[in-house]
Amino acid sequence: MAAPTAPKLTSAWDSARHADNGWPQFLTAVRIEGLRGSSGEQVEFRYPVVAIAGANGSGKSTILKAAAAAYRAPSNTAAASYSPDDFFPRTPWEDVEGVVLTYTIRLGATTDTVTVRKPTRRWRGAPERKTRSSFFLDISRVQPANMQIGYGRTAQDVISSGTTEPLDAPGVAQLSRALGRTYDQARLDRSEDKQVGVLTQAGVEYSNFHQGAGEDSMLDLVALLTKAPDRSLVIIDEVEASLHPQAQRGLVTELLRLALDKKLQVILSTHSPFILEQLPSLARVLIAVDRDGQRQVLYGVSSDFALNKMDDKRHEELDIFCEDEEAQYLIERILALGAPETLERVSITPVGPAQTVIALASVAVKDKLSRAAWCVVDADQESSTDYGRLPGSEAPEKETIQALSDHHWSTVAERLGRPAGEVLDARDKALLIENHHAWTKEMARQLGGTMQPRKVWEAIADVWTIDVFGEHAAKEWSESVVEALR
Template sequence: MALLRSAPSHSLVIIDEVESSLHPRAQRRLMTELFAISKERKVQFILSTHSATVLEQLPTEARVYIQTQRKGARNVIYGVTPEFAMSLMDDVDHPELTLYCEDERAQTLVDALISQESPEIRNRVAVMPVGAASTVRILGELASKDKLPNRSLGILDADQEEGAGCIVLPGSQAPEKEVFGALDETMWEKVANRLDVRVADLLDAVDDARQIKSHHAWARKVAERLGPRVRVGRVWEDMASVWSKEVVDPSERTVFVEAISQRLIE
């Protein structure tokens, strides 16, 4: 650390396997130190790592996965999630089809749509959050050219346009805006029954949540208002289930899931 702190301002420092010999707590402390040096001395760091702990400390724009292809070609994928990067680096069995979506909220909607329309294929696919829409587009394009290790398909949020190797979720808005805006009082009552809470309490929580500027925080705010026994994930899962069954046009749901089924048999 003393050596790094003495590096001239605006230096470029490259560290291979930055986590080597360090346990997770030490890895987090090291990353904190590197962030401080980078900010104070304008030093740029390029790190290689196989550590989920290190990846989790990095901001999205700092994560770059370099995938080596046969004959030496490389795919450079920016903004990947730690989970996606680790899955590519791990030697595990792959499902028949991997669906790449933006985040956990979209992942839940995809699960709900498949379970509602064609539950028999659910165990044949894996739905993986990978990051921003730009990352999904890159992966979709690579999938369309058969440049990924397994059969894949990109799933973009409804506020995005289709791209090569990608399909779009039903609707026209980001997942939280789409679901919160589409459920009427009757549907909220069904969500309340699933959560085993009073519908009036749920509606109050929803009204409070929608006052928050960032829609990404809405589901968490609802869970906080309903009390500690209600998980954020459960709130969103029950909302997604009601939305996929009661709101999404059956023909639109069928088209969406059939695109996934078609990719399974290609």
């Protein structure tokens, strides 16, 4: 479930993304060629806060660093002015040549393309970049202060000649919410390029020499975000580093809140399902690498699918990828009736909208995934030899609910433990809603009590599979799965 701050941000993004009161300057896409195995892949940013997931070595950090080099810093600003050489230098081990970075940048309703390239020794095009306040936080931010070289001298310098920058009340509140703890005060004591974070909790003051790495990095991040100019670009590598799951969820909630309040654009990298599940599907990007080392950019993936692609501790022989949890359960029920022996050999995973399933199918048919896969779209999508479809001709909710007779609904009512009349009334009211995805939720609401939409859908799918679709049709439909397992 997405963070509680996501709906407001989504509403603002949908209504005012190009307007002056929205995100008039936005990095829409980055295309990378000739750098660290990249061969022209383009990554699009379709939401104010985007998380890029992928296994180690998939190129997440390269994408973030390329994005950080998209702009020059405005004059008279605290933001750093990054150059491509800051992130992709020539070293005794790497000779960086033949690189092209292409940026798609939106300015109001106008879209421009900016190219920065390094054909041989020099980067060209960097001075022509647009200006924008940008901030890049890499993984070094979580290194404990007492592990840094010269930390004692740092402390002394800050005490003797530093300045104090207290976090304001909203900033302290954001820090408290993100970490799930209550802080009285927070501040940064600075001296030139050195800083020490200081927190006060329950009247006890302690510096980042005695803070956990999560507290230290979170304080620095919140302080940066609260001071960053409106409409800045903020890039954070491995955003979940040193944070427990509750703090990860809290951080995303606050990032979405700040993105709305200050119209920030935030690009993250992550390996964490807790980060991904807090974001709308529009905000999730997965970099998948096949066995030949080719990268594919997938948008709108589910957190479960992204985690599966980053974890090799799996024992199933076949991945079945579908659109959503409704399709997932229906496929399971059909297989249970038509080919029950396959269930212990397959993993059924919802991955996102139909276009994501279709994009994944184009890779699966070339046998470039880590193991065999079969993709299934809803029945309202076009047919293709690259993927299968659910039975019928409509979305699964329409196909099943509209096909059940009153007799079938009596069986559904028995499974739900409710009178048939109440269930039929709930169905009739649900069908008045135009959005079929909301039908089972509305039925559950009408039935009241502890009834859950998932329970309603499972009862409907069970009855439809057995009494309407039937065993013979289930066996025919399951044959594609059986063949894939062969």
